[in-house]
Amino acid sequence: MRLHRLLGILSILLSRKTISAKELSVKFQVSLRTIYRDIKAIEEAGIPLYAIPGNGGGIGIVEEYKLNKTVLTGDEINYLMTGIAGLKTITDTEKLQILLMKLFPANPYIVADLDILIDFSAWNKNATEVLKQNVNIxxxxxxxxxxxxxxxxxxxxxxxxxxAPYKVIFKSAAWYLFGKSTVNSEFHFYKISRIVKMEIINEQFVPVNAEIPADWSDDFTNDRGEKITLAFDQSMEYRVIDIFGKDNYEHGSDGSIIVNFHCSNRNWLIHFVLGFGINIEIIYPPDLKKEYLDYIKRIILKNHC
Structure with missing residues (x-):
C-alpha cells in the first residue's frame, strides 16, 4: 500500500509546481507524519525535492528533473478514463482510484467530467456486491x-x-466466465449470475492458448442453428429493437414486426416466446409452433384448478 502511495505522491509532484504536506495527507487519508516519512523516502531514492515555507508554499520537484508527460491526446485520455470509470463499478475501487491518481494527479476525480459513462453495476445494490465479489474471485x-x-x-x-478460468467477459448486458471444463476438457462460457457458489481450490493448471469465438451466444445467433421466423405485435417494437437491433427486422403488411434469425436451443426459444404472451406468433418452422402449443397445454394442466 505504501508503494502505491509513494507513486501517487511522485505523480502529483511531477504534475504540479508545489503541494503542501497537509493537502497530500488529505488526498491519501494518512497523517502528516506519514507524509513527511514518504517525502524523506522519495528524497532517499535520489529524486531532488525542495520546500517553500509559509502560505502558498509547499513541496516540489526541481524543475530540471521533471519530464514532459504530454504523450496522450484529449480523445485518448477520454477513452482511457471511460474504461477506468466503467471498471470502477464492478472491481477494486481503491486500486483504480490510485491508478487515476497516478495518471491524472491534478484531477483524479476527472471521471465526473466525461461525456460517456459506463456503469456495469446492476440496479439492485446487493446483486452488484455479489457480482463484484465473484469477479474479484x-x-x-x-x-x-x-x-x-x-x-x-x-x-x-x-x-x-x-x-480452469481464463477470462472474465462482458457481453450483451451480462458477465461471463470463459474457462475450460475438467469434465470434457472443452472451453465454455458460464454466466456469472448463475454461479451460486464459487471457491478457489488449491490446485493449479497449466494455461494453454485459448481463442474466444468471434461470434458466440448461449441463445441465438445470425448463422447457427435452424432458421426461425417470428411475428411480433407492433406494440413490442421497443423490445424487438433491444434484442435484435433496428436493422434486423421488417414490418408486415398488417403492421406486425417480422424477425428472421437462427437458433440452436429450442428449450431457450420456447421460454423466450412465452415471455411475449399474446404479442407474438411463431411463423416458421411449423413443428416449433406445435412444440410450443404442447408446452402451453402442459402449463394449463399443471395449473388447472
Missing amino acids: IRMAIMSNNYLQIEYLSSNRRSNLII
Missing part, C-alpha cells in the same frame, strides 16, 4: 492459475464443476 484465480470449483445453474440442472 475469478480474477484472483486467473492470475494465480488456480482451478475454480463452482455450483452452476443451467436450464435443466444444477452442476458442481471444476473450471
Whole structure:
C-alpha cells in the first residue's frame, strides 16, 4: 500500500509546481507524519525535492528533473478514463482510484467530467456486491492459475464443476466466465449470475492458448442453428429493437414486426416466446409452433384448478 502511495505522491509532484504536506495527507487519508516519512523516502531514492515555507508554499520537484508527460491526446485520455470509470463499478475501487491518481494527479476525480459513462453495476445494490465479489474471485484465480470449483445453474440442472478460468467477459448486458471444463476438457462460457457458489481450490493448471469465438451466444445467433421466423405485435417494437437491433427486422403488411434469425436451443426459444404472451406468433418452422402449443397445454394442466 505504501508503494502505491509513494507513486501517487511522485505523480502529483511531477504534475504540479508545489503541494503542501497537509493537502497530500488529505488526498491519501494518512497523517502528516506519514507524509513527511514518504517525502524523506522519495528524497532517499535520489529524486531532488525542495520546500517553500509559509502560505502558498509547499513541496516540489526541481524543475530540471521533471519530464514532459504530454504523450496522450484529449480523445485518448477520454477513452482511457471511460474504461477506468466503467471498471470502477464492478472491481477494486481503491486500486483504480490510485491508478487515476497516478495518471491524472491534478484531477483524479476527472471521471465526473466525461461525456460517456459506463456503469456495469446492476440496479439492485446487493446483486452488484455479489457480482463484484465473484469477479474479484475469478480474477484472483486467473492470475494465480488456480482451478475454480463452482455450483452452476443451467436450464435443466444444477452442476458442481471444476473450471480452469481464463477470462472474465462482458457481453450483451451480462458477465461471463470463459474457462475450460475438467469434465470434457472443452472451453465454455458460464454466466456469472448463475454461479451460486464459487471457491478457489488449491490446485493449479497449466494455461494453454485459448481463442474466444468471434461470434458466440448461449441463445441465438445470425448463422447457427435452424432458421426461425417470428411475428411480433407492433406494440413490442421497443423490445424487438433491444434484442435484435433496428436493422434486423421488417414490418408486415398488417403492421406486425417480422424477425428472421437462427437458433440452436429450442428449450431457450420456447421460454423466450412465452415471455411475449399474446404479442407474438411463431411463423416458421411449423413443428416449433406445435412444440410450443404442447408446452402451453402442459402449463394449463399443471395449473388447472
